[in-house]
Amino acid sequence: MHPDLEALLILQEKDQAVTATDEALAALAPELATLDAAQATAESALATAQAAIQAAIDRRDALEGKIANYRTMQEQRRQRLEWVRGAKEASTLMAELDLARSVLAKEEAEFMRSGDAVAEAERKAAEAEKGLAEVRARQAPQREALAGKRETIVAQREQAFAERERATANVGASLLARYERIRRGKAPLALYPLHGDACGHCFTAVPTQRRALIQRGASIEGCEACGVLLYAGE
Numbered sequence: 001m002h003p004d005l006e007a008l009l010i011l012q013e014k015d016q017a018v019t020a021t022d023e024a025l026a027a028l029a030p031e032l033a034t035l036d037a038a039q040a041t042a043e044s045a046l047a048t049a050q051a052a053i054q055a056a057i058d059r060r061d062a063l064e065g066k067i068a069n070y071r072t073m074q075e076q077r078r079q080r081l082e083w084v085r086g087a088k089e090a091s092t093l094m095a096e097l098d099l100a101r102s103v104l105a106k107e108e109a110e111f112m113r114s115g116d117a118v119a120e121a122e123r124k125a126a127e128a129e130k131g132l133a134e135v136r137a138r139q140a141p142q143r144e145a146l147a148g149k150r151e152t153i154v155a156q157r158e159q160a161f162a163e164r165e166r167a168t169a170n171v172g173a174s175l176l177a178r179y180e181r182i183r184r185g186k187a188p189l190a191l192y193p194l195h196g197d198a199c200g201h202c203f204t205a206v207p208t209q210r211r212a213l214i215q216r217g218a219s220i221e222g223c224e225a226c227g228v229l230l231y232a233g234e
Contacts, residue, residue, distance in 0.1 A: 002218070002231070004175055004220065005220060007167070007170040007171045008171060008175065008179060008191055008220070009191060010167050011164065011167040011170075011171055011176075011179070014163050014167045015164055017163070017164070018157060018164055021153050021154075021157035021160055024153045024156075025153050025154070025157070028146055028150055031142075032143075032146055035139050038135055038139070039135055039136065039139065042131050042132040045131065045132070046125065046128040046131075046132050049124045049125035052124065052125070053122055053125055055121075056114065056120075056121045057118055059114050059117070060114035060117070063107060063111040064111060066107055067104065071104065074097065074101070077100065078097070178229070179229065182229065187201055187226060190229055191228065191231060192223075192228050192229070192230060192231075193233030194206065194231070197211055199225065200228075200233075201226050202223060202228075204225035204226070206221070206223070206230065207224075
């Protein structure tokens with residue numbers, strides 16, 4: 001066996017342990033995303049309901065202002081009517097008063113409905129707020145369990161990474177740099193055993209002379225096709 005091979009294999013084993021914890025953390029993401037989506041939906045419903053309250057209040061206030069303005073104009077018409085002497089002008093003012101009275105009655109009826117709309121919007125907002133509280137309460141145990149799992153996995157990852165860092169001290173600098181470069185590539189691992197007379201990763205045939213060096217442990221050779229490091233298996 002090549003003197004550096006054992007240190008490299010140990011390092012690769014430590015890297016696999018780190019990768020396993022990364023995959024375990026990633027596996028928690030979909031469940032957390034589902035919980036977040038359900039909560040976001042409930043929060044959006046509450047925000048929409050609260051916006052509807054404000055819209056209903058704004059409409060009620062606008063109607064209140066219009067009604068106050070109509071009443072002021074009606075009072076002005078009545079005062080003018082008291083000073084009018086001509087029958088034609090009086091008739092015109094009376095017609096305006098009647099029309100304005102009809103419009104005012106409609107606006108007042110609409111104002112009453114706007115008050116009901118505010119109450120209905122507030123009722124829906126209260127329901128949405130209750131719904132959000134129920135979602136949060138229902139999710140609390142699940143979120144707590146996920147947080148516990150994540151905390152455990154993070155601790156395992158920190159331990160695995162520390163062991164990985166210690167393992168790098170036993171690998172020569174140039175070989176370590178080569179190993180790290182391969183790890184950044186597409187191959188899942190940096191080291192593969194020979195598979196018969198071929199690379200254990202891409203199964204490309206390894207030239208006889210290089211294969212003999214690998215089998216004797218004289219050198220750690222790279223695959224000419226995929227670049228991974230090769231060694232002789234048990």
